[in-house]
Amino acid sequence: MLFLECNNIKKYFGDRLIIDIESLRLYFEDRVGLVGVNGAGKTTLVNILSRRLEPDEGWVKLYGSYSYVSQLEPPKSKRISSEWASKFKVSSIWRESMSGGEKTRFKLAECFNSDSLMIFADEPTSNIDMEGIELIENRLAEYQGGLVVISHDRSFLDKLCNKIIEVENGKIKIYTGNYSEYSDQKAKESQRAQFEYKQYLNEKKRLEQVTADLKQKTKSIKKTPARMGNSEARLHKMGAQKAKASLARTVKNTRARIEHLEVKEKPLQQKVIKLDVADSKKIYSKVIIEGRNISKNFNAKVIFEDAEFNIDNGAKVALIGPNGCGKSTLLKMIINRDAGIEIAPGAKVGYFSQDMSIVDENLTILENVLADSIYQETFARIFLSRLLFKREDVFKKVSALSGGERVKVSFAKILLKDFNLLILDEPTNYLDIYSLDVIEEALRNYNSTLLFASHDRRFISAVADRIMTIDNHQIKIFNGNFEDYLAKRNQAPDNSLEDMKKQIFVLQNRLSEIIGRLSMPSKKDDLQALDREYHMVLNELKRLKAGC
Structure with missing residues (x-):
């Protein structure tokens, strides 16, 4: 189902064209990673796609609700539900004293809290530790909506994305797959470019050699011998002229073929950087x-x-x-x-x-x-x-x-x-x-x-x-x-059978206690909390019994 479409987008900073896109369509199932060099215009593009920034030319249409997460902007709401605060391991109330990672997790929790159909995120893992990154990854992996994310974290893009959009010189190029698949496709493009350039050079060299051989052949056509009579000389001269004209036409055609060859620019061959300590x-x-x-x-x-x-x-x-x-x-x-x-x-x-x-x-x-x-x-x-x-x-x-x-x-x-x-x-x-x-x-x-x-x-x-x-x-x-x-x-702890039996005994007693309180609750009992604990203990008991 279509979520976003844009057409003939142009954005200038001064006289510099930053974004130049003919058309783009994104769907609710798309999970897009935006990549490109620093200054390529990734943030500008996301701001245009989310209608937070108007293009100088062209139009953008959105067909659903969305949320936007940026390192630099505060959240729209200062309070989120305790459920989402718990899932993102953050306070339900926004505080300026929060760490950078806590602020990002709060803003992402706010996105989930608002039931947005699409999330736009600009570097959501910057300055966040590994545990926090994995938490954000897992929550976004569970998210059922679309995602457009700018990130330099390649593992993050691998886990979450099914499309990569490369931004270069204002243009975009779309690749299907995650970051590793995009990287493989780029490598194949480079190999193909090298092959096509080599083919171009070989064909150009062959045609140039043909031209040189024809010119040499033209020079080798003999002049009329002095001993020939007038009639013979005239015939010889006419034949030589025809041969030269034919060779000249062939030379001209060959040059035209050289000029009409599709020129292939020499691909950049990256030199290995080897750092040697003397x-x-x-x-x-x-x-x-x-x-x-x-x-x-x-x-x-x-x-x-x-x-x-x-x-x-x-x-x-x-x-x-x-x-x-x-x-x-x-x-x-x-x-x-x-x-x-x-x-x-x-x-x-x-x-x-x-x-x-x-x-x-x-x-x-x-x-x-x-x-x-x-x-x-x-x-x-x-x-x-x-x-x-x-x-x-x-x-x-x-x-x-x-x-x-x-x-x-x-x-x-x-x-x-x-x-x-x-x-x-x-x-x-x-x-x-x-x-x-x-x-x-x-x-x-x-x-x-x-x-x-x-x-x-x-x-x-x-x-x-x-x-x-x-x-x-x-x-x-x-x-x-x-x-x-x-x-x-990540190896599972090597619990002995005796330890597992002790855990089962403790959990069975706790399960009996929870069932009793659910059957005859007091005024102080939180029935929802007890019900959640009941299912949690029951599942843990099943897991332990399966291992015995």
């Missing part, structure tokens, strides 16, 4: 970072208590955990070499933080990156072009860049210096999807030690070979990748 800068200690008897608290809040950890040489460690558990605190303690923390001699630490203090706003992109770089300018410019800073873009002053662009410059500067230990705090925030792929590739090929905090599951899966967690004021390291860690974490 042998003279390598660390040969077995342990790069060691923590012993680490304690930290903020007033009454304890973060670490006699915690210990080791990070081995060459390890790529992802530090994960909920917001507020102490990830950034631990990284700063390592950088500052707090009491109990030792870093191997010879370590030269590169630190990426959210304040991006490593870049100089008064210098250009290229000047920033080349300062103290161990690589030549050519390599630096290749890396910057992969991050979508191309040609003259590298001469822009950092002060003129967007937040996402500054993040990319900070990354380039850190990765091209002679650091042999990288510590990164939430490095994927504000990066577009295409730049994420480049950074992942660079860090996978990085031949030294890496420690980073992140909530981006795809990024963690692609880069990390160790998982560090903070639990009950202690620091633990799992030797394995993210998938192995999740499999281990």
Whole structure:
């Protein structure tokens, strides 16, 4: 069933055409992920589609109710039902003192509370921890309406989307499937473009060779020999002229075929970014970072208590955990070499933080990156072009860049210096999807030690070979990748038969008590709550009995 349609949409910012769409139709069953580079116009497009922003040309029609979720805008209502507040694990009353993640969950709960047929969401997982992202994913997966979401979280787009709309140079291109399927289709498009370009070059080269051979053949036609009589000479000359004319026509036709070949532009071939730490800068200690008897608290809040950890040489460690558990605190303690923390001699630490203090706003992109770089300018410019800073873009002053662009410059500067230990705090925030792929590739090929905090599951899966967690004021390291860690974490507890029998006994007694209170309720009893508990206990009993 049709929910939205638009036609001949154009939107300008000054004299720059930001959005230029011939037509688009969305249906109630569509779950769309909008992707594109920073500044491509994704938010502008969503605002136009939701009729919150009028296009300069064209029209948009909506055929149902919708909700809009943005990081920057407050909710329409300051109170939601206790049911949806509970499902999103948030207070039912809006408070400005809420964390960023709590505010986003409140706004999404408000969407469900209003029974909207479509949800438009702009970066709903930004600055939210992994647990919060998974909660939002699960609720949106249960949602029966349509969805249009801007997100750089590829795992999020994989789980929720059945269409991907790519925004590039104001135009849109629609792909069926989730993000991984979109990525596969893009790879096939690239392979096809390479094949067609090669075919074009081969055919052009063949026709040019035909032209050259014909010209040479024309030159080889002999002139009339002097010994010939007049009649013979006249016949010979006429034959030569006819042959030359025929060859000239063939040359002309061949040139015309060259001119009418469909020109194929040379596809961009991405060069692999391999970051090598020179042998003279390598660390040969077995342990790069060691923590012993680490304690930290903020007033009454304890973060670490006699915690210990080791990070081995060459390890790529992802530090994960909920917001507020102490990830950034631990990284700063390592950088500052707090009491109990030792870093191997010879370590030269590169630190990426959210304040991006490593870049100089008064210098250009290229000047920033080349300062103290161990690589030549050519390599630096290749890396910057992969991050979508191309040609003259590298001469822009950092002060003129967007937040996402500054993040990319900070990354380039850190990765091209002679650091042999990288510590990164939430490095994927504000990066577009295409730049994420480049950074992942660079860090996978990085031949030294890496420690980073992140909530981006795809990024963690692609880069990390160790998982560090903070639990009950202690620091633990799992030797394995993210998938192995999740499999281990999700293993069912090995309950003995005796333990299960004890649980069944307790639940049976509770079930008898609930049935008694439902049969003869007192004035204080909440019958709805008792009924919900009855079904919950009954289902748990069935599960346990099935396992015995």
